Amino acid sequence: MRQAFLSVALVVVSTVAANTAEARSFRVEEIPNGAKFGCRNCHNDDSGATNTPFLADVRSNLEGPGTIQEDHVVWGPALCNVDSDGDGWSNAAELGDPDCVWTIGSSPAKSSATNPGNPKSHPAPICGNGKLDAGEACDAGQQAKVDCAEESAGQGTLGCNMNDCTYNYSNCTQPPGGRGVEDGESEEDGGCTTTGGATGGGGMAVLLGLSLLLRRRRRER
Numbered sequence: 001m002r003q004a005f006l007s008v009a010l011v012v013v014s015t016v017a018a019n020t021a022e023a024r025s026f027r028v029e030e031i032p033n034g035a036k037f038g039c040r041n042c043h044n045d046d047s048g049a050t051n052t053p054f055l056a057d058v059r060s061n062l063e064g065p066g067t068i069q070e071d072h073v074v075w076g077p078a079l080c081n082v083d084s085d086g087d088g089w090s091n092a093a094e095l096g097d098p099d100c101v102w103t104i105g106s107s108p109a110k111s112s113a114t115n116p117g118n119p120k121s122h123p124a125p126i127c128g129n130g131k132l133d134a135g136e137a138c139d140a141g142q143q144a145k146v147d148c149a150e151e152s153a154g155q156g157t158l159g160c161n162m163n164d165c166t167y168n169y170s171n172c173t174q175p176p177g178g179r180g181v182e183d184g185e186s187e188e189d190g191g192c193t194t195t196g197g198a199t200g201g202g203g204m205a206v207l208l209g210l211s212l213l214l215r216r217r218r219r220e221r
């Protein structure tokens with residue numbers, strides 16, 4: 001009797017384990033370029049102990065008559081257009097299917113992919129796409145900051161260098177970081193080192209001038 005119970009329990013445990021393992025492997029095939037990160041699309045480690053934000057969105061996009069282990073991923077706009085990990089790139093852009101047209105078994109538009117469940121993994125910023133990508137200060141019509149003062153660059157309005165999406169300071173009254181502090185003037189932008197350096201330089205110039213003056217006088221005697 002006891003042996004029969006143990007056998008049944010073993011079968012149940014094996015079936016659950018098989019379903020879980022199967023679920024993980026088939027879901028990887030149900031997103032474009034899924035094999036690139038494998039289980040790491042949905043889990044932070046290979047043991048599956050913790051989940052990425054992408055898994056939460058995958059779970060909201062399952063279909064099928066079975067249990068959560070058996071249902072299939074619906075790769076459509078509801079999953080494509082979401083930025084699950086909040087890194088500024090949609091799941092579709094990260095997984096190499098920017099137009100969200102990929103179907104199971106076909107080749108995605110791009111063979112490269114970044115991880116939709118990890119904000120540290122994302123495509124390189126594209127300067128000129130009108131979107132403030134991670135790592136860009138500005139892009140066409142988009143600026144994180146507007147006033148030169150926000151960059152400690154005096155007065156004026158910040159522009160944008162459209163070759164590399166960095167700030168352009170040509171309309172600011174001084175270079176960024178308060179490096180243009182005038183001789184001896186103390187500004188409240190934390191330019192302690194700059195001001196100290198300027199004073200030190202001034203002191204050296206005065207000493208040099210005195211030394212030259214003394215030498216000239218000795219020669220005149």
Ligand SMILES: [Ca+2]
Pocket residue numbers: 085087094114115116117118119120121122
């Ligand atoms: Ca990412």
Ligand SMILES: [Ca+2]
Pocket residue numbers: 125126127128129130131132133136139165
């Ligand atoms: Ca951009």
